Amino acid sequence: MPLITLLRPLLGGVILLGALLSPLRALEPLSPAQACLLRSYPDWIEKIEENRVYFKEGSSMLWDDGETKSYEEAFLAADLEDQFAFPYPKGREFEVPRMGEDSSRLRSMEFFKRIYGATPKEVKRSLRRVPWLPSLQKGVSVEVTTINGIDQRIERISRQIEQLPESLRAIALHPSGGFYWRHIAGSSILSMHSFGIALDLDPKASRYWLWDREKKGQVRYENTIPLEIVEIFEREGFIWGGKWGHYDTMHFEYRPEILCHSH
Secondary structure, three states: OOHHHHHHHHHHHHHHHHHHHHHHHHOOOOOHHHHHHHHHOOOOEEEEEOOEEEEOOOOEEEOOOOOOOOHHHHHHOOOOHHHHOOOOOOOOOOOOOOOOOOHHHOOOHHHHHHHHOOOHHHHHOOEEEEEOOOOOOOOOEEEEEOHHHHHHHHHHHHHHHHOOOHHHHHHHOOOOEOOOOOEOOOOOOEOHHHHOOEEEOOHHHOOEHHHHHHHHOOOOOOOOOOHHHHHHHHHOOEEEHHHOOOOEOOEEEEOHHHHHOOO
C-alpha cells in the first residue's frame, strides 16, 4: 500500500484539528494593554488580532515588533507594546518612576501619525485655537487638534482651573503653547506637540530633566505644579510629565490608553 494512503487518515486528522483550533486562536483575549488601546481609540481602531492593530480605514500595524530594546532604543523606535511596559502612577499619591521605567514617555510614532497626521500640513487641517482661562485674562489661547475632541477637553480643563483658588491657578496663566511641529530636545523623534495633543504650562515655573542636567550638572526631581491641576488634566485623558523619571513638569499630553493602564 502506498505510504500516502497509509498517512491519509493521519493527515486528515491534523487538518481537522487545525481547522478547529483556528477560530480559537482568533478568540484569544486581548492583553490589558491592548484592551486599553482599543477602548481609548474606538473611532479609529477596528480590532487587535494576532499581533496587529487594524484600523477602520483598512490599514494595520504591528503591536509588538519582537525586538529586545534598551530604554534608549525604545525611546527612539517604540512599538505599541513598549509604551505599556510600566504602569503610569495615576492620582495624587505616587512615586516618581525611575529613569528607564517611565514607559509612558515612549511613543509609537507610526500610531500617532496615523491618527493625527504625518506632516505639519495634515495636522494643521484639524487645529483650533481654544481660549485659555478667558475669565481671568484676555487674548491668551492654545492651539490643539479637534481630533478625539481634544479641543473640547482643553476647554473643560480651562474652566475647571478657573475655579481653583488663585494660589493654585496662577501657575497656569502663561502656557507656552500647544501645537508646534518639532523634535524633542536632544532627540530625533517628534514631540507630541507636533500632533496638537500636548500643552505646556509656564516653563519659568517648571522643571525639565535635560535643562537641569545641562545647567546644574545633575538631575534632581522637584515639582512646582499643583497636583489639583494635574488631577484636572488626568480626568480628561492627559498624562503629566511630572510623573516621569525624565521629568518635564510643565508638560501634559493626551494619552487615554496610558491612564486606562495605570495603577
